[in-house]
Amino acid sequence: MPTPEQRLQTVDNAIREISHIATLPEITVKIVELVENPKSTAQDLHKVISQDPALCSRILKVVNSSFYGLPGQIGSINRAIVMLGLNAVKNIAIAASLVKLFRGGDLGKGFSAKQIWDHSSLTAGCCKLISDQLKLGLNDEAYLAGLVHDIGIVVEMQFDRNKLIEALQKTSCDSAGAPANDLLTIEDAVFGANHQDFGMALCEKWKFPKNFSYVTGFHHRPLDLAFENRTLTCVVYLADRLAAEFPTPFRADLHSLDIDAGVLDQLKITSDRLKSIRDAMHNIVKAPMDAAA
């Protein structure tokens, strides 16, 4: 088990090494700055976004997808920004930048960066669903939290691919992707830190809102967070496990799918509510959302 100092050292090292890949595009940084500034208007955001046609079409695709319940109606970016809100547009821009980080091809038997991305997208859809059902008012934030929760694995992949392959092999996943050994313990031994540490450090480097550091750093142990900081991370913890109950692209870091009763308590989820979330998950799995595809 690495000491806290060793862990910090390893993580700093990795983030420095991969900084050439792990930078957010300038336009995303600008959008995040604008949206965080309370004086910004939809017009300011429109000016920046219009410089990026790919982002414009992605925003239109999202606003017109069934995900937002406004199929095929919105043709102008201005209206799309107003409909979605500045925060949602920021999240779309971040999600679009994240996709690039997940490129990286095969990691050996049964693992690829694409599978981790597909797992993250499914978890993101489930996070939004849980947030909707519980009326947490987190929607876009919950979706993005699902997308980034395992980003630490991507940091490991970019930092030292061979070590990640070694760690994944040591989990001895069965044909359904279930690991026989705990990935976090193996990562600690192989890297000197685990994907929670790496993910949290990347979110801090990107100056993401604190909530995303909590999600990446604590999604396997949300009850270790202070009570008032737990909600979003508990949503991700639950979504991660529920998503893995379906034939899943990636669950090497989920040694068990048991759901801690403390997390359900924290979210005030009854067994009836859990059942209705599971039922709704079936629809997501059948028709994966394309909001960040």
Ligand SMILES: [Fe+2]
């Ligand atoms: Fe994880």
Ligand SMILES: [Fe+2]
């Ligand atoms: Fe996950």
